[in-house]
Amino acid sequence: MSDRCEWVRDRLPELAAGRLEAAEEAALREHIETCEACAAELALVCLVRDEVAVPSDLEARVRAAVLRGKPDRLREWASPGRLAMAASVVLALVTASVVLQPGPETITTRDPGIAAGGSEVVDALEAPPWPGADEPLLGGGPALYQLSTEELVILLEELGS
Secondary structure: OOHHHHHHHHHHHHHHHOOOOHHHHHHHHHHHHHOHHHHHHHHHHHHHHHHOOOOOOHHHHHHHHHHHOOOOHHHHHOOHHHHHHHHHHHHHHHHHHHHOOOOOOEEEEOOOOOOOOOOEEEEOOOOOOOOOOOOOOOOOOOOHHHOOHHHHHHHHHHHHO
16 A cells, blocks of 8 residues: 555545545545545445434534533542541541550569669559659649648648748
8 A cells, every 4th residue: 555545545534524625535536546445445435434324413412512521530439428438437447546556564664673684564554654653743643622631731731831
């Protein structure tokens, strides 16, 4: 197939539909009169075009569909119900990971009273939650209303001196 035949065959559908300018149509028809392969191709294009019934409103329907635009997949998926469901799943997973996270069962602390290099294992429930938590002013000592009368008197005496 020559370059000329390729050029002609690319334009055969437009020729069959009658959408070419007169000069281009004349050039194509001149080639087709001398080339049996291109003439056979034109006959096939015309046959297919005549056999396939194109609805008269096809162009209007295509234009309307293009103007409407294709649906936005994200907008379809991200409905309020689905977003609420996704948020619930995330919340459940975060809560489960916090609740089910294994905590320390024992805490190893260094006690200066133990021989150098030794360590003491203390039950986590008995150990203070942070350093200094066992200090009354820092660690949440008893509130004033929790003190007995005797303890309040002692506290007042200490504050007065």
